[in-house]
Amino acid sequence: MPTEALPLLKKRRKPLNSFILLVALIVLVYYTLVGIWPFLYNIWLTFRKTDLLTEDKWIGLSNYSYMFTDPMFWNSLLHNAYYLGVMVLVGIVTSLIFAALIYRTKGIARKIYTAMFFAPVVTSMVAVSLVWMLLYFPKIGMFAQIISALFGVSRDKLVFLQGTGSALLCIIIMDIWRDTGIRTVIFLSGMDEIPDSLYETARIDGATQLRQFFKITIPLLTPQLVFIAAVYSINAIRVYVPIYMMTGSPPGGPANSTRVLTLHMYLSAFYGQRFGYGATISMVMFVILFGLVILEIRAFQQKWEY
Amino acid sequence: MANTQRWNRYRARRFTSRFFLHLVLIVLSLIMVFPLIWMVFSSFKPSLEVISTEFHLFPKTWTVRNYTKVFDELKMGRGYLNSLIVAVSVTFFVLLSATAAGYLFSKLKFKGREALFFAVLGSVMVPPQIVLIPLYLLISKFHWINSYQGLIFPFVMNAFGIFLMRQSMYGIPNDLLEAARMDGASDFRIYFSVILPLVRSSIAVLGILIFLWTWDEFLWPLVTVSDNEMKTLPLLLAHFTQAEQKFPGESLAGATLVIGPVLVVYAFFQRHFVRGLSMTGLKA
Numbered sequence: 001m002p003t004e005a006l007p008l009l010k011k012r013r014k015p016l017n018s019f020i021l022l023v024a025l026i027v028l029v030y031y032t033l034v035g036i037w038p039f040l041y042n043i044w045l046t047f048r049k050t051d052l053l054t055e056d057k058w059i060g061l062s063n064y065s066y067m068f069t070d071p072m073f074w075n076s077l078l079h080n081a082y083y084l085g086v087m088v089l090v091g092i093v094t095s096l097i098f099a100a101l102i103y104r105t106k107g108i109a110r111k112i113y114t115a116m117f118f119a120p121v122v123t124s125m126v127a128v129s130l131v132w133m134l135l136y137f138p139k140i141g142m143f144a145q146i147i148s149a150l151f152g153v154s155r156d157k158l159v160f161l162q163g164t165g166s167a168l169l170c171i172i173i174m175d176i177w178r179d180t181g182i183r184t185v186i187f188l189s190g191m192d193e194i195p196d197s198l199y200e201t202a203r204i205d206g207a208t209q210l211r212q213f214f215k216i217t218i219p220l221l222t223p224q225l226v227f228i229a230a231v232y233s234i235n236a237i238r239v240y241v242p243i244y245m246m247t248g249s250p251p252g253g254p255a256n257s258t259r260v261l262t263l264h265m266y267l268s269a270f271y272g273q274r275f276g277y278g279a280t281i282s283m284v285m286f287v288i289l290f291g292l293v294i295l296e297i298r299a300f301q302q303k304w305e306y
Numbered sequence: 307m308a309n310t311q312r313w314n315r316y317r318a319r320r321f322t323s324r325f326f327l328h329l330v331l332i333v334l335s336l337i338m339v340f341p342l343i344w345m346v347f348s349s350f351k352p353s354l355e356v357i358s359t360e361f362h363l364f365p366k367t368w369t370v371r372n373y374t375k376v377f378d379e380l381k382m383g384r385g386y387l388n389s390l391i392v393a394v395s396v397t398f399f400v401l402l403s404a405t406a407a408g409y410l411f412s413k414l415k416f417k418g419r420e421a422l423f424f425a426v427l428g429s430v431m432v433p434p435q436i437v438l439i440p441l442y443l444l445i446s447k448f449h450w451i452n453s454y455q456g457l458i459f460p461f462v463m464n465a466f467g468i469f470l471m472r473q474s475m476y477g478i479p480n481d482l483l484e485a486a487r488m489d490g491a492s493d494f495r496i497y498f499s500v501i502l503p504l505v506r507s508s509i510a511v512l513g514i515l516i517f518l519w520t521w522d523e524f525l526w527p528l529v530t531v532s533d534n535e536m537k538t539l540p541l542l543l544a545h546f547t548q549a550e551q552k553f554p555g556e557s558l559a560g561a562t563l564v565i566g567p568v569l570v571v572y573a574f575f576q577r578h579f580v581r582g583l584s585m586t587g588l589k590a
Contacts, residue, residue, distance in 0.1 A: 019493030038440035
């Protein structure tokens with residue numbers, strides 16, 4: 001009898017089956033190959049000077065010390081910070097207003113508005129960058145015509161992407177336009193979760209609509225606000241597609257006024273053949289993103305608990 | 307009497323405020339879709355008419371020359387094929403791996419599970435563009451430069467996808483899996499016939515997200531593909547901005563061809579698009 005019971009017991013205590021083994025192994029191997037190894041190799045690269053072909057030597061911390069004195073690096077970092085600030089602030093304020101407006105509509109009208117606001121979100125960034133580049137055509141483009149007609153500005157001043165002062169802002173505006181739908185929908189679903197009774201009570205107390213918005217709606221949207229701020233900060237640090245597409249050749253112009261970290265990394269490595277330095281720049285981006293991702297995961301979990 | 311008057315006044319005020327609300331929203335929605343509408347109509351204009359000093363939305367002379375040109379000279383057809391092959395394969399592999407790993411991390415117990423999951427989550431911290439250079443080295447070691455394998459491989463598993471699937475599988479009652487196990491079903495069997503059908507809607511959402519991200523992926527193809535035959539649609543579009551001479555009409559035809567199909571699908575599966583994209587807000 002005991003000899004018969006033993007294999008059964010053994011089987012129960014050994015839950016490792018072929019499914020677990022197979023999936024866990026694939027996950028482990030894959031993430032070692034495209035996650036862990038590249039990350040460690042990237043750190044190693046930051047201590048080297050290499051063009052990946054002929055030259056490859058240890059240079060210690062030279063890449064780092066060079067980076068801190070590289071004006072182009074600080075320039076790029078500043079552009080990312082500017083991108084982040086405008087993107088998050090303007091993006092949140094506009095989407096909040098749009099969501100508050102759509103919140104007041106019902107039924108089919110609400111569905112149509114949401115669908116129209118959301119349409120740009122599903123478009124390809126590369127393609128809409130191309131479209132906006134033509135809309136921004138200096139002096140005689142569509143936007144130049146509209147703005148000069150509405151505000152009486154001389155068309156010769158409207159150079160958009162070709163002005164060192166205006167190019168980055170023009171790109172950010174396009175980026176804000178494209179994702180307005182996402183943020184609006186997130187705020188809208190947050191507003192739908194706020195119980196009507198809260199507004200009811202406030203109305204009885206004589207609070208105006210504006211007061212209700214600032215005292216009830218905004219505070220109760222905190223999880224959504226944190227989530228959006230975190231996500232769009234990450235996007236602002238990683239941005240490159242619209243800049244690459246809208247600033248011609250070489251990207252980052254005019255006069256490097258739109259060069260951001262990813263572009264600086266890409267151009268240093270794949271144009272300048274300085275892969276060690278490129279890796280160093282990407283490590284800086286990693287450190288910034290690390291902090292932001294932790295913030296985002298926290299916000300994400302909060303949203304799930306909601 | 308006084309009451310009806312007040313009621314009427316209330317109704318009139320309510321009506322005007324509704325009217326202005328909808329007026330503002332209609333104007334705003336039109337502004338939102340204006341660039342897309344302009345793109346579609348202008349893609350049928352001759353290039354000289356796209357950028358002209360007089361405003362007109364509709365083409366004066368309709369032409370499909372822009373479209374024939376992007377197909378003939380830019381090999382847009384080949385670009386479609388490449389983009390489709392890459393996006394469909396990536397989506398398939400991500401769905402397969404994310405559901406399997408999601409099941410693994412949510413319902414199956416084994417030693418080292420938390421550590422492995424932590425490693426997967428860690429890779430969220432390292433987006434592909436941070437490790438662009440080592441990944442490029444890896445793919446060139448495999449001799450996968452200018453190949454579909456090279457374009458697909460770095461994306462076949464997605465940490466966000468695994469996280470999402472794990473999250474949506476937590477809700478599945480354990481009794482159900484226990485019952486299936488009693489009937490002698492293996493984990494493979496349970497995965498295919500119990501788990502997968504139960505997370506259908508999450509699969510749809512994740513599938514749309516991954517397809518869109520891959521369809522729009524730019525930096526990775528940019529560094530791994532130089533052969534014109536292997537270029538995906540975004541890379542072909544980039545030609546227009548890098549060229550010295552600008553081709554407004556052709557650019558817009560190309561952009562319409564990349565955006566158009568997605569917008570059509572969006573019109574049908576709007577709910578899934580909205581749910582998926584607003585869940586992450588993240589770009590590829």
